[in-house]
């Protein structure tokens with residue numbers, strides 16, 4: 433049995449797959465015969481496997497697995513052990529009336545107040561409680577639960593979970609999921625007013641706010657403990673409405689860049705000197721990946737061309753991995769035309785060619801030995817991706833560049849904008865070495881007649897603001 437035949441039988445057989453994909457069974461028989469699925473059907477197969485919760489990674493090329501894009505809204509509700517946790521049952525009931533997919537996790541303390549059986553009955557789905565579940569962890573459940581949802585709502589969020597998340601503890605299922613997630617985290621804290629106002633809790637909340645975690649603030653009034661103050665759990669309907677408002681706002685963004693193709697470069701490039709040595713830079717790829725992820729979420733057809741990085745790939749249409757500046761140049765120019773080009777990659781400006789004084793050639797396919805006469809390196813300039821594309825006949829409607837500078841930030845970035853014919857430059861000061869690999873950055877946005885200094889914020893937040901700015905430019909362009 434060939435691979436595609438195995439895959440089809442895993443998905444329920446020829447008849448089932450034909451029905452689900454609304455095509456003739458003979459077409460599926462043909463795929464099996466050819467041991468190949470046509471490209472245009474890849475996404476449908478991936479969606480079907482995802483709906484059936486079947487992992488088809490072994491049957492489908494890895495590249496396509498990265499391409500899964502679905503728009504179904506999924507929420508993970510984490511209920512912690514606060515006195516108000518029974519009120520979260522009402523949130524489950526309200527979410528159940530929508531077509532949102534809901535999973536629920538109960539902490540150990542929450543189970544002192546409400547039971548997994550009660551939650552399972554209400555939600556009509558398994559309620560998750562245990563990090564060390566042999567049954568669930570065969571599928572790496574804690575990572576799956578962390579990655580699946582668009583939103584993780586923690587309600588009620590105890591002082592304990594705030595402290596754990598703020599300080600990176602992961603000693604149970606709830607806290608491990610929160611640490612392993614890229615999803616939007618929304619916390620609805622509820623606790624005794626003294627606990628809420630305690631400096632430790634205040635500091636934890638501040639840390640979390642700075643990291644982009646959203647809070648639904650507790651109410652003020654009489655508490656179950658008999659005291660009065662701030663810490664009451666807000667009405668479940670209000671929490672539900674806030675969540676729905678957040679989802680609706682994001683849903684309108686989903687089509688913002690529909691039918692717009694965006695080519696993004698990210699990460700460093702590596703220039704080999706010999707089979708062992710290379711020249712590169714400290715770029716982590718984080719900013720470019722956040723931009724790719726944000727624009728893909730807003731409906732753009734994103735192609736990400738990335739140098740070698742050590743971070744997870746974002747969910748976008750196409751990811752092309754390259755190593756050298758020349759490869760990145762070749763791939764980018766092959767991907768043209770595109771509507772928008774964003775060059776966030778830190779492309780090595782030169783490659784180093786070893787030379788010796790006796791004019792003998794050095795064999796760079798083997799390790800260069802120390803005993804060479806007067807070994808030196810000639811710096812040969814790499815192609816300029818940004819400038820070449822921005823000045824070409826195939827210039828995209830909008831071209832965005834990045835400029836990492838150690839001095840004269842705005843002046844240097846402005847010269848780059850003009851000399852390379854770019855629409856806007858995101859400039860950052862890398863002189864203190866605190867940008868590469870970090871989650872926060874402070875940048876300036878530079879246009880021909882405009883310069884904005886953005887406050888220090890997460891790279892995710894910079895991606896959101898940049899996406900808004902590009903949308904604005906695109907609207908002007910199309911008018």
Ligand SMILES: Cc1cc2nc3c(=O)[nH]c(=O)nc-3n(C[C@H](O)[C@H](O)[C@H](O)COP(=O)(O)O)c2cc1C
Pocket residue numbers: 511512513514515516539540541542589590591592593622623624627
């Ligand atoms: C009756 C009772 C009510 C509690 N209510 C709250 C509360 O409303 N908010 C809170 O932060 N902690 C509350 N606690 C303390 C938490 O249950 C405790 O900090 C626990 O470790 C939280 O665990 P979790 O965050 O894993 O759910 C309460 C404890 C008890 C015994």
